Amino acid sequence: MLSLLHMFLALSALPSALVLWTLRDLGRNYAKAQSIGLPVTVRFVTPGGPLWMIFSPLVVRIATYLPFTKSFITKYRRGWECRERYRAHEEHGELFTICTPGGNYVKISNFDVADDILKRKDEFGRDLEAFAVLNIYGKNLATTEGKEWMRHRKVAAVTFTEKNAELVWGEALKEASQMLEYWRDRAKKPIRTLAQDTQIFSLNVLAAALFDRSYPFEGREESEAREQAIGANAKNGAFGYRESIATILHMIVPIMVFGEKKLRESWWLPKGWQKAGYAVANFRDYVTHLINEERVAIAQGATSSANLVTNLVRACEDESSGSLKTDNSTGSKAILTKDEIISDLFVFAFAGNDTTALTLAYILAELAAHPAMQDWISEEIRYYTRTEDVTRWDYAVCTKLKRCWAVMYETLRLSHPISQFVKNTGAEQRAITHKGRTHIVPSHTTVEINTPSLSSMPSHWGPESLEWNPKRFIKPVSGFEDEVLPPDTTPQFFPWAYNRLVCPGKRFSQAELVGALAALFRDHRVEPVPETGESMQDACRRVKRMSEDIEQRLLSEIREPTKIALRWYKATR
Template identity: 85%
Template sequence: MLSLCYSLLVLSTLPLAFVLWTLYCLGRNHAKARSIGLPITVRFVTPGGPIWMIFSPLIVRIATYLPFTASFIKKYRRGWECRERYRTHEEHGELFTICTPGGNYVKIGNFEVADDILRRKDEFGRDLEAFAVLNIYGKNLATTEGKEWMRHRKVAAVTFTEKNAELVWGEALKEASQMLVYWVERAKNPIRTLAQDTQIFSLNVLAAALFDRSYPFEGREESKLRERTAGSDAKDGAFGYRDSIATILHMIVPIMVFGERKLRDSWWLPKTWQKAGYAVANFRDYVTALIDEERVSIAQGKASSANLVTNLVRACEDESSGSLNTEKSAGGRAILTKDEIISDLFVFAFAGNDTTALTLAYILAELAAHPKIQDWISEEIRHYTATDDVTKWDYTTCMKLKRCWAVMYETLRLSHPLNQIVKNTGAETRSISHKGSIYLVPAHTTVEINLPSLSTMPSHWGPDSLEWNPKRFVTPGEGASDRFEQETIPPDTTSTLFPWAYGRLVCPGKRFSQAELVGALAALFRDHRVEPVPQTGESMQEACRRVKTMSEDIEQRLLSEMREPEQIALRWFRVHI
C-alpha cells in the first residue's frame, strides 16, 4: 500500500515538475532574448517540438470550439506565419524575437537583412535540427553542412539535367491529362479530393523522373480497390514505390520519433504506424535494387537514361574502381555511398512530391476562384499548342508559357509550402545590422527568414499585396505583332522573389518542379475550366470568394498546406472555343 501511494505521489508531481522546468527554461531564454535588443513576444510551447508537431492540430481544433481562444489559435496554430503574412511584422517590427522554452527564434521581415544573412553562409548555417526529420536513411543534402554538404551538392547539381526536366514535362502532360479524364468522367461530383489527387499526380510524375516507371493516374478510391484486388501479398514494383513513399511522407513525424524498427516491432502502436515502418524498409529495398541494376548497366556500357537514379549513380561512380565510396576518385569527382544515394533520393522525392503537390492544389483552388485568369492562361496555351494531343507538345513550349509561369510565381508568393528559411547562429554570437543599429544574436539561436511576410509587404508589392493577381508578373510588349512572344516575366530567383531560394542555396530541382507545374496547367486548361460548386443559397461569385478564402486558410503540418481542402467542392467541364 505504501509503495502504491508513493508511486501515485511521484506521478502526481510530474506535471508540476514539467511546468516548473518549462518556466525555468522560458525565463533563461527570455534573458537571452532581452540581450539582443529586439522586440520580444513569448510562446509557452516550442513550435518545433515533436510532441507539439504531432498533437497541435488536434489541440488547436479543439480550441476553435471553445470561447476566448482566438488569441491562442492565432499564436499557436502551426504555420501562423502563412495566415498572418506581413501583419505580425507590422505589429512587432521588421525584426523581432519569439521566446519559447526550447529556444529563441529571431524573425526576419526585411529584404536587406535576409539577403545579408543568406550571403554569410559561414556565420549563419543551416539549422540541422530542423531538418533532422529527413534523416530517415542517414545524412543527405538537406541535413549536412560544410564540406559534407558540398559533396552532396556537387552530385545533385549534375543529377538534375535538362533531359530530366524534359522527361518531367512529358510525364506531367500525360498524368495531368489522365487526372482530368478522371475528374470529368469517373470521379464523384462535386470533387472534394483536390489535395489527394494532386499528390497522386505528383507521385506518378516522380516515379517517372526518379525511376523511368510510368503509371496510370488513379483516384484514391481506385487505389484502394486495386490494393484489395491484388491481395496483401502481391507486389508490384510500380505501385510499391508509390505507395511506400506516400506512406513515409504521410507518417514522417512518427517515423522520426519512434524510428523504423520500433514502428515495425511494437504491437501496441496503431497499424498505420506499423505500416510506416515497413514502408521505410520497402523503399530502401526498392531503391537498392535499382542502384544495383544501374551499376550493372554502367559495367556493360549501356547508354544512360534521363531518370534521377541513373544520373545520381553515374555521378557517383568511381571511374578508377567502379565502386561507390565516400572518397574522391582519381579524377577528383565527389562520391557518395550507396546509403547516401538512397538518402538523397528520398530527399529528392520528399522535396519534389509534397511541395509540388501542395503548390498545384493551391494553384487549382485559386484558379477556380478566378475564372478570368483561366481564360487568360488558356489563350496563351492555345496559341502555342496547335493540337490537343499532349504527346506532340515539345519541351520548348514549357518556357514559352509565361502566363502559366506567372500563375506559379503568384501562388508561391502567397502560399509557399515552405514558409521559412531556417538558419542558426551556430557556436558563436552573430551580428545583424538593421537601419543603422547592430544587434548581437547569441550562439545557438534560430534565425528565420519569414517568407510569407517578405512576399506580401505592401511597401514592396503594393496595396494589393494580399490579392492573388498573376498579371503583376507579366509585362506586355510594346507595338509587337505577336503579343505573346513579347510578354516578359522576371527571373525565377532574385533577392526579392525566391520561391526556390537563390545563390548557393537555390533548389537543385528547381526546373523539375517548374516543368511539372507548367505542364499540369497546360494540359488542364487548354480546353477545360474548373469552377466551385456553390453551397445552398450561394451565388457563384460568393462561392469563388469562399474558395479563395479556404485556399489561403493554411496550417503547417510538416509543410504548409490548406487546412481543410476537402471542404472545397469543384466541377470540371470542357469549353468549346
C-alpha cells in the same frame, strides 16, 4: 493507504515538475532574447518539438470550438506565418524575437538583412536539427553542411539536367491529362479529393523522373480497390513504390520519433504507424535494386537514361573513375556511398513530391476562385499548342507559357509550402545590422527568414499585396510573344532560394507545374460547387478563403482541402 498517498503525490508532482522546468527554461531564454535588443514575444510551447508537431493540429482544432481562443490559435497554430503573412511584423517590427522554452527564434522580414544572412554561410549555418526529420536513411543534401554538403551538392548539380526536365514535362502532360479524365468521368461529384489527387499526380511524375517508370493515374479509391483485388502480396513494383513513398511522406514525423525498427516491432502502436516502418524498408529495397541494376548497365556500357537514379549513380561512378563506394568513408572526391544515394533520392522524392503537389493544389483552388484567370492562361496555351494531343507538345513550349509561369510565381508568393529559411548562429554569437543598428544574437539561436512576410509586404508588393493576381508578373504588351516575365530568382523573390542555396530541382518543379496547367486548362475549366443558398460569386470567395487557410504539418498546406468542392467542364468556344 500511505502507499496510495505516496503514489498520488508522485503522480501529481510530475506535471508540476514539468511546468517548473518549462518556466525555468523560458526565463533563461527570455533573458537571452532581451539581450538582442529586438522586440520579444513569448510562446509557451516550442514549435519544433516532436510532440507538438504530432498533436498540435488536434489541440488547435479543439481550441476552435472553445471561446476566447482566437489569440491562442493565431499564435500557436503551426504555420501561422503563412496565415498572418506580414501582419506579425507590422505589429512587432521587421525583426523580432520569439522566446520559447526550447530556444529563441529571431524572425526576419527585411530584404537587406535576409540577403546578408544568406551570404554569410559560414556564420549562419542551416539549422540541421530542423532537418533531422529527413535523416530516415542517413545524411543527405538537406541534412549536411560544409565539405560534406559540397560533396552531395556537387553530385546533385549534375543529376538534375535539362534532359530530366524534358522527361518531367512529357510525363506531367500525360499524367495531368489522365487526372483530368478521372475528374470528368470517374471521380465522385462534386470532387473533394484535390489534395489527394495532386499528390498521386506528383508521385507518378516523380516515379518517371526518378526511376523512368511510367504509371497510369488512378484515384485513391481506385488504387485501394485494385490492391484488394490483386492481394497484398501481388503488388507490382510500380504501385509498391508509390504506396511506400506516400506512406513515408505522410508518416514522416512518427518515423522520426520512433524509428523504423520500433514502428515495425511495437504491437501497441496504431497499424498505420506500423505500416510506415515497413514502407521505409520497402523503399530502401526498391532503390537498392535499381542502383544495382544501373551499376550493371554501366559495367556493360549501356546507354544512359535521363532519370535521376541513372544520373546520380553515373555521377558517382564518373567521380570515382568507375568504382562506386559501398562503405561509409568520405574522400576528397564528390562521391556518395550507396546509403547516401538512397538518402539523397529520398530527399529528392520528398522535395519533389510534397512541395509540387501542395503547390498544384494551391494553384487549382485559386484558379477555381478566379475564372477570368483561367481564360487568360488558356488563350496563351492555345496560341502555342495547335493540337489537343499533348504528346506532340514539344518541351520548348514550356518556357513560352509565360502566363502559366506567372500563375506559378504568384501562388508561390502567397502560399509557399516552405515558409521559412531556417538558419542558426552555431557555437558563436553573431551580429545583425538593421537600419544602422547592430544586434548581437547569442550562440545557438535560430534565425528564420520569414518568406510569407517578405512576399506580401505592401511596401514592396503594393497596397493589394494580399490579392492573388498573376498579372503582376507580366508586363502588358500587344502580343503573347512580346510579354516579359521577370527572373524566377532575385533577392526580392526567391521561391526556389538563390545563390549557392538555389534548389537543384528548380527546373524539375517548374516543368511539372507548367505542364500540368497546360494540359488542364487548354480546353477545360474548373469551378467551385456552391453550397445550399450560395451564389457562384460567394462560392468563389469561399474557395479563395479556404485555399489560403493554411496549416503546417511537415510543410504548409491547405488546412481543410476536402471542404473545397470542384467541378470540371469543357470550355465552349
